[in-house]
Amino acid sequence: MTNQPSPRAGTAIVTGASSGIGKVYAERLAARGYDLVLVARREDRLRKIAADLGSRFDVHAEALVADLSQAAGVAAVANRILNDVNVSLVVNNAGFSALKPLTETPDDVIARMIALNITALTTLSKAALVAFKAKGSGTLVNVGSGAGFASYPGIPVYGSTKAYVYLFTQSLQSEVEGSSVRVQLVLPGAVVSEGWDVAGGASLEPLPESIVMTTEDCVDAALSGLDQGERVTAPSLHDASLLAAYELAGTSLLQAVFDSRPAPRYT
Ligand SMILES: NC(=O)c1ccc[n+]([C@@H]2O[C@H](COP(=O)([O-])OP(=O)(O)OC[C@H]3O[C@@H](n4cnc5c(N)ncnc54)[C@H](OP(=O)(O)O)[C@@H]3O)[C@@H](O)[C@H]2O)c1
Incomplete structure (x- = not known):
């Protein structure tokens, strides 16, 4: 850890960098000259990825082993964000799903999913905005999901955690308005990753190739959206x-719901 600003792109902290989308983020950010702090639980994988990227791209890459469903793990990463002045980019990517009806989802899985997908992302977003506002620059990327747009059978908790990521990350825009701090919300559709096995999807029929994106395409599109200054990037959404229309409907409903009179259909 250092308190001297680096002349390079700075340091990117990527959570969930041991596989899938996060691993590709780590590679693409190393290629852009970022030093890396790679966060996940599987230390062996993180160390291998850090060593590989460090040597291929001549950047400093280190592993920060943390369980982000636990308060101690979140605090370790938040401290790094708050105390390392070189941190210029935080990618809140770690997350997991369970493909089960609520009644069949074990309580501890529900608790861990909410802790990781919501609590950790919220705490780390706060740390990032505090640090970035203090130094006047920095970028926060939160990975949500298309599954947060509407309820979908079989993922009652996961979809709802991603709906939280949608609303929460959108609401941060007003906190960074007028500053050089940026917030991007990334909303992948279906992406080929170990995440499907973790969720229990390995036992399902494979999804048609036509709807599943590669992790590489997903991250490249997300970074293209970031480069274009987008607030919200949905890599696989062709009809922007x-x-x-979805955002407009939400804003219109929010305004319309504030009325002292009961709606006529209830009187
Ligand atoms: N794949 C899709 O179709 C899809 C679609 C939309 C959105 N997303 C979102 O994209 C993000 C990445 O998912 P992915 O598809 O790339 O899945 P993945 O390959 O399973 O990667 C998940 C990453 O999160 C880490 N992680 C899981 N639990 C953790 C914990 N308690 N503490 C710290 N790290 C933890 C995993 O590492 P360790 O196991 O080593 O800790 C892994 O690096 C997630 O937020 C997911 O919801 C995925």
Whole structure:
């Protein structure tokens, strides 16, 4: 850890960097000259990835082993964000799903999913905005999911955690308005990763190739959206007007719901 600003791109902290989307983020960010702090639980994988990226791209890459469903793990990463002035980018990517109806989802899985997908992401977002606002720059990327747009059978808790990520990350925009701090919300659709096995999807029929994106395409599109200054990037959404209509419907409903009079259909 250092308190001297680096002349390079700075340091990117990527959570969930031991596989899938996070691993590709780590590689692409190393290629862009970022030093890396790679966060996940599987130390062996993180160390291998850090060593590989450090030597291939001539960047400093280190592993920060942390269980982000536990308060101590979240605190370790938050401290790093708050105390390392070189941290210029935080990618809140770690997350997991369980493909089960609520009644069949074990309580500890529900608790860990909410702790990781919501609590850790919220605490680390706060640390990032505090640190970035203090130094006047920095970028926060939160990985949500298309599954947060509407309820979908079989993922009652996961989809809802991602709906939280949608609303929470959108609401941060007003906190960084007028500053050089940036917040990007990334909303992948279906992406090929170990995440499907973790969720229990290995036992399902494989999804048609036409709807599943590679991790590489997903991250490259997300970074393209970031480069273009997007607040919300949905890598696989071809018709961007759908997202605009969704956002507009939400804002219109929010305004319309504030009325002292009961709606006529209830009187
Ligand atoms: N794949 C999709 O179809 C899809 C679609 C939309 C959104 N997403 C989102 O994309 C993100 C990445 O998912 P992925 O598909 O790349 O899945 P993945 O390959 O399973 O990667 C998940 C990453 O999160 C880490 N992680 C899991 N639990 C953790 C914990 N308690 N503490 C710290 N790290 C933890 C895992 O590492 P360790 O096991 O080593 O800890 C792994 O590095 C998630 O937020 C997911 O919800 C995925």
